[in-house]
Amino acid sequence: MNVSERKTNGRNSNALLWIVLAGLAIIGGGFLISLLTPYLFPAQGSTQAQQVDNLFRFMLVIGGAIFLLVQGVLAFSVIRFRAKPGDVSDGAAIHGNTTLEFVWTAIPAVIVLVITIYAYQVWQTTRAVQPNEQVVGTVGARFAWSFSTNVTPDQFPAGVELSQLDPAVQADIEEDGYITITSPQLHTYVGQPVQLQMVTQDVLHSFWVPAMRVKQDLLPGRTTDIRFTPVEAGMYRIVCAELCGSGHGNMAGTLVTTDDNPVYQGAWLNVHADEAAFRREFLEPETLAVLFPPEDPAARGRQLLASGAYPCNTCHVLSDLGWTGNLGPSLDGVGTRTQRLSQTGQPDMEAYIRNSIRRPTDFLVPGFGPLMPQFNPEPDQPNYMPEDHLNAIVAYLLTQTE
Numbered sequence: 277m278n279v280s281e282r283k284t285n286g287r288n289s290n291a292l293l294w295i296v297l298a299g300l301a302i303i304g305g306g307f308l309i310s311l312l313t314p315y316l317f318p319a320q321g322s323t324q325a326q327q328v329d330n331l332f333r334f335m336l337v338i339g340g341a342i343f344l345l346v347q348g349v350l351a352f353s354v355i356r357f358r359a360k361p362g363d364v365s366d367g368a369a370i371h372g373n374t375t376l377e378f379v380w381t382a383i384p385a386v387i388v389l390v391i392t393i394y395a396y397q398v399w400q401t402t403r404a405v406q407p408n409e410q411v412v413g414t415v416g417a418r419f420a421w422s423f424s425t426n427v428t429p430d431q432f433p434a435g436v437e438l439s440q441l442d443p444a445v446q447a448d449i450e451e452d453g454y455i456t457i458t459s460p461q462l463h464t465y466v467g468q469p470v471q472l473q474m475v476t477q478d479v480l481h482s483f484w485v486p487a488m489r490v491k492q493d494l495l496p497g498r499t500t501d502i503r504f505t506p507v508e509a510g511m512y513r514i515v516c517a518e519l520c521g522s523g524h525g526n527m528a529g530t531l532v533t534t535d536d537n538p539v540y541q542g543a544w545l546n547v548h549a550d551e552a553a554f555r556r557e558f559l560e561p562e563t564l565a566v567l568f569p570p571e572d573p574a575a576r577g578r579q580l581l582a583s584g585a586y587p588c589n590t591c592h593v594l595s596d597l598g599w600t601g602n603l604g605p606s607l608d609g610v611g612t613r614t615q616r617l618s619q620t621g622q623p624d625m626e627a628y629i630r631n632s633i634r635r636p637t638d639f640l641v642p643g644f645g646p647l648m649p650q651f652n653p654e655p656d657q658p659n660y661m662p663e664d665h666l667n668a669i670v671a672y673l674l675t676q677t678e
């Protein structure tokens with residue numbers, strides 16, 4: 277071995293050492309970057325969130341390492357191969373390197389394969405059927421969410437006898453064995469798996485709860501579903517993640533706090549600490565309201581609109597119910613808006629309001645477009661509103677005088 281050979285050997289093993297050290301630093305750096313995961317996301321609200329975040333973190337290790345590798349090589353090249361002062365010669369002509377090309381194709385292929393297998397497994401487990409699911413019917417309509425739960429007589433509040441109930445309510449229960457309670461908020465409790473069965477009344481929407489890390493499109497003509505198991509009591513935001521029209525941004529909620537009494541507006545997911553709290557705070561009051569509806573039609577109409585069974589709140593202002601929608605005319609004082617009679621030829625305000633819900637495009641309030649959905653009398657039509665609901669809602673709106 278002559279002197280010059282020994283020299284190159286020493287340089288090679290030195291270079292190898294540097295490459296190994298740089299590789300370790302890059303992978304270690306990827307790990308460090310992945311530690312940012314919790315700071316990038318809202319709190320983990322469900323078991324699904326934990327799995328999704330682990331997957332994200334795994335990808336962030338890989339992505340972070342690749343970022344450091346690319347930036348490191350870039351910085352190294354900028355410094356190491358910079359032009360010396362006065363050097364105007366061209367760089368060496370390089371014609372490709374088959375080994376390198378093979379390596380940089382094979383490594384990403386392996387990485388993508390591993391991520392695919394891991395992600396598929398997370399997808400499978402987060403969507404798996406859980407025992408004892410709470411099934412909630414979910415309706416997306418421009419521009420509000422509505423959630424309905426079927427309550428069977430064994431879940432009724434203690435002391436409620438079927439025989440005490442209004443005959444109409446009794447007949448309703450006998451028909452299908454349950455009552456349906458509707459709410460603009462989704463109520464669940466910790467540890468109880470939830471399945472949402474979702475339909476849309478009109479266009480595509482997408483149900484998204486960032487804290488639960490679940491998101492699913494609602495497709496016209498199909499029922500889609502989504503599952504999650506809350507792990508942390510609290511209040512979380514539901515968002516529509518599919519641009520669905522001019523009120524799309526309103527298809528989420530804002531929390532309004534008046535005094536110490538929180539008033540929830542729009543779509544919120546409210547998670548109760550345990551089943552007892554869920555029953556006490558949500559299920560029983562809502563069930564009682566359906567079992568013992570007010571007899572006065574106007575009070576019943578007010579209760580129906582306040583329950584969020586219809587998406588009117590995102591488009592209309594109505595101070596009595598705290599609505600702040602701004603896509604349609606204010607409903608404050610609509611009961612005495614008698615100029616509509618000469619504008620439409622309707623005989624009285626009752627007929628006018630009734631028609632503006634059943635056939636909103638017959639007459640467009642000046643300054644507004646045909647945005648209001650038509651609320652139809654038959655169950656198989658979209659935006660179904662039974663006749664008795666309509667009667668009650670009209671009776672209530674007639675009381676909104678100025």
Ligand code: HEC
Pocket residue numbers: 418419523586587588589590591592603604605606610613616629632633636637639640641644645646647648649651669673
């Ligand atoms: C997507 C938005 C939207 C929704 C949801 C909606 N409306 Fe409307 N509404 C409008 C618009 C826009 C107008 C004005 C154009 C027209 O007359 O159709 C209107 C008009 C009305 C009017 C006539 C008001 C007047 O000044 O003459 C009434 C009454 C009304 N809506 C009631 C309701 C009720 C009750 C609901 C829920 C069952 C509802 N709307 C849901 C957008 C909406």
Ligand SMILES: [Cu+2]
Pocket residue numbers: 416419480481482516517518519520524527
């Ligand atoms: Cu939407």
